[in-house]
Structures are given as structure tokens and as C-alpha cells.
Amino acid sequence: MPWWRWISRQDRAAEPEDSRYRPAEWVKAASRDGRTVLLDLGAEHYFGLDEVGSDIWLHLVQPRSVPEIAACLAIEYAAPADRLEEDVRRFMTDMRARGLVVPAETTH
Secondary structure, eight states, X not given: OOXXXXXXXXXXXXXXXXXXXXXXXXXXXXXXXXXXXXXXXXXXXXXXXXXXXXXXXXXXXXXXXHHHHHHHHHHHHTOOHHHHHHHHHHHHHHHHHTTSEEXXXXXX
């Protein structure tokens, strides 16, 4: 089970369906061999992403919504978009809670 699966349904319900997200300005990322390390410069913490988490992160280069990311992953992984959407939503909820992603409309 991925490390981000503990997010509750209450937390997920708070995010609008069509919200687009982008990496926070204070987060730096480095990828190698399908894995990504995120460094939160503000909190001085780092996070490791597995291959799927890394793929989700790469889709945030251009601001995207959860359904948009899930649709991209469904093509890449030949998997059901609805299943992937739930997983992406959990991942993004955790990233938001940790301050690693922000709504695309945020300017700082």
C-alpha cells in the first residue's frame, strides 16, 4: 500500500473536481531512474516518490487537474481511469497537505 493511502474521505471531499495544481515554488525536484526526490526548501524536508508518484509529479509541469492526470496515466498504464483517479486524488491530497503542490491560480 502506498504511503499516501491514509488520507481520509473528508480531506478529499474538500477539493473541487476541476482544480488545477502545480508544484509549489519552494519545492525542488530531481528525478533519476524513474524515481523523484522532492526537497521542500521552506520546511527543510525531503520526500521520495516511487515510479507512479514520479509520473504524477511529471504531469504537474503544466498545471493539471486530478481527472486530467488520471486520464494521462490511464493511457500510459493501460489501466481504468476511474481507479487511477482515486489514487491520484489521494496522492494530490497528501501533496497539498504537505504544502508541496498548490492551486495553479496561486501566485506565491
